[in-house]
Amino acid sequence: MTLLHKLMTKTNARLLFGSCLRSETGSSFAINFETPQFEYANQTKENFNLGMNQQIEDMIIKTPQQYLWTYKRFKRQPSGSELYLDERRSREKKERRALSK
Numbered sequence: 001m002t003l004l005h006k007l008m009t010k011t012n013a014r015l016l017f018g019s020c021l022r023s024e025t026g027s028s029f030a031i032n033f034e035t036p037q038f039e040y041a042n043q044t045k046e047n048f049n050l051g052m053n054q055q056i057e058d059m060i061i062k063t064p065q066q067y068l069w070t071y072k073r074f075k076r077q078p079s080g081s082e083l084y085l086d087e088r089r090s091r092e093k094k095e096r097r098a099l100s101k
Contacts, residue, residue: 004052005045015040019059021066034059 008015017034037058038051060067082088 001047001049005043005048008040008048012041017055017059023065 009014015036019031019032019034021030023029030047034055036051037055039046040051043051
């Protein structure tokens with residue numbers, strides 16, 4: 001990934017990391033921002049990405065249950081089939097059971 005490094009190099013913008021964590025009751029969210037724990041100015045893209053990935057990993061380790069572990073960008077295939085159809089059906093079945101209680 002090079003886009004963020006290029007933007008930082010061109011603009012000298014301040015880098016922040018953010019997360020949005022659901023409360024235990026599920027009724028609200030906490031939005032958190034963190035400053036980088038690594039030197040990001042004047043870094044090679046490799047070192048920048050290493051530092052960025054490490055900080056993201058550290059954030060995930062704090063609350064791994066809230067990390068979005070799947071990325072469904074290509075959920076629908078060109079053929080029209082759905083990659084995650086079984087997962088969706090299972091989720092819908094659980095939701096129906098919860099509503100019927």
